[in-house]
Each structure stands twice: as C-alpha cells, then as structure tokens.
Amino acid sequence: MADMIAKRIGRRTLVGGLGALALARPAAARTRYVFGQDVGRLEFIARHLGVLTSTGRFENFSAELMIDPDSPLTASVDVTVHTAAVALAYPGAVDLLRSPAFFDVEHFPEASFRGAATGEGSLAGFVLAGELTIRGITRPHRMQGRLVDRRRDPALGRDIAEFSAGGELKRSDFGMTADQAAISDLIRLVVRARLIV
Structure with missing residues (x-):
C-alpha cells in the first residue's frame, strides 16, 4: 500500500514537474529589427497661436524592435533620438x-x-x-500603434510591413515652458517605419 501511494505521489510530482517545465519553456524566438531615418520618420506636431500647425522631424535616430511573429502584440521597442538633428522649416526654429x-x-x-x-x-x-x-x-x-500595410515585394521575395504609432505629451512635463503663449503645450509625436519582414 505504501509503495502504491509513493508511486502515485511520484507520478503526480513528475506530471507536475513536466507541466512546470512546459510553462517555463522559453518563448518563441523573437526577431530583432534595427532601423532609423533611412526607413522611418520621427515627427512632432505643434500648434501655434491656436491656429497654425507646424511639423518638425528628427533626422538622426535609431530604433530596435523585438517581435515574436506568433505574438506581435507583445513586441518591444527601444528608440534613441539625437536631439541636435532636429529639423523645422521656420527661420530660426532649429536654433x-x-x-x-x-x-x-x-x-x-x-x-x-x-x-x-x-x-x-489588434494589429489594426x-x-x-x-x-x-x-x-x-x-x-x-x-502611444497608439497600427499595422498600416503588409504586402509581398516580388523583387525582394519578402514582405514589406509599414507601421505607424502616435501619442501626445505635454512639453512642460519635460521642462520646456518657453513661449507658451505662442506654442501649444500639447505636442503630438508620430513615428512611421517600413520594415522588410
């Protein structure tokens, strides 16, 4: 009887241990994409005097996207922007x-x-x-992201995926409080990327 109980406990422990191993299995391999201003755009949009809108951009940034093709909604992103590489079409705006x-x-x-x-x-x-x-x-x-388009490129024999993401921030939260009468506190960030997947 003791042997039978020990076997059942051992079997349960083994089954439980296998279940734990299955849960502890590493996730499917994530794919790493690195991109910058060559295939992407990083823009910011501000309102002026409550009437006009200006769009600026950063011309030097790098981004790393880690994504599991089987679970794209668990992707992670890491973006670094070189702030001196800012561009805006108004005279004196860059300085x-x-x-x-x-x-x-x-x-x-x-x-x-x-x-x-x-x-x-969802991807939408x-x-x-x-x-x-x-x-x-x-x-x-x-930020709110979305898959804008995914299509096959016959020349490459691979898919091209276009993503966008946008969100708003208050510049005053980051210590940028100058010219509040002329430039809106609320700034919109927009990121676009075109990746070969």
Whole structure:
C-alpha cells in the first residue's frame, strides 16, 4: 500500500514537474529589427497661436524592435533620438529648439523611448506603453500603434510591413515652458517605419 501511494505521489510530482517545465519553456524566438531615418520618420506636431500647425522631424535616430511573429502584440521597442538633428522649416526654429529653453542639446544630446505593446487591441490598433525621456526627465508615455500595410515585394521575395504609432505629451512635463503663449503645450509625436519582414 505504501509503495502504491509513493508511486502515485511520484507520478503526480513528475506530471507536475513536466507541466512546470512546459510553462517555463522559453518563448518563441523573437526577431530583432534595427532601423532609423533611412526607413522611418520621427515627427512632432505643434500648434501655434491656436491656429497654425507646424511639423518638425528628427533626422538622426535609431530604433530596435523585438517581435515574436506568433505574438506581435507583445513586441518591444527601444528608440534613441539625437536631439541636435532636429529639423523645422521656420527661420530660426532649429536654433530655438536646440537651445536651453527647449531640447538643450548641449546638456541632453539624446532623448529616448523604451516600451512594449501591452497585448491590447489588434494589429489594426494596439497600445505601446513605456517611458519617454527628454532633457533627462523620464515620464510614462503611451502611444497608439497600427499595422498600416503588409504586402509581398516580388523583387525582394519578402514582405514589406509599414507601421505607424502616435501619442501626445505635454512639453512642460519635460521642462520646456518657453513661449507658451505662442506654442501649444500639447505636442503630438508620430513615428512611421517600413520594415522588410
């Protein structure tokens, strides 16, 4: 009888142990994509005097996307932006944005976003949540992402996927409080990327 109980306990332990091993199995291999301004755009949009809108961009940034093809809504992203590489079509705007009143590029040459998809939504619209750092100040930040298009490129023999993501921030949360009468506090960030998958 004792032997029979010991065998049952042993069998349960073995089955439980195998179940734990199955749960502890590493996730499917994630694919790493690295991209920058060559295949992507990183823009910011502001309103002026409540009437006009201006769109600027960063011309030097690098991004790393880690994605499991079987579970794309668990992707993670890590973006680094070189703040001096800012472009805006208004006279004097670039110098103003590089100045201590805004990005203060001498003291803070980089800004960054590190986050991940939360699993909410679908490829037509999903949430990216993480931390945005500008001027050495880090704040929680959420963006809405989506798969814009995915198509086969016959010349490459591979798929091309186009993604976009957008979100809003208050520049005052990052110490940029100058010219509040002329430039909106609310700024919209927009990221676009075209990847070979």
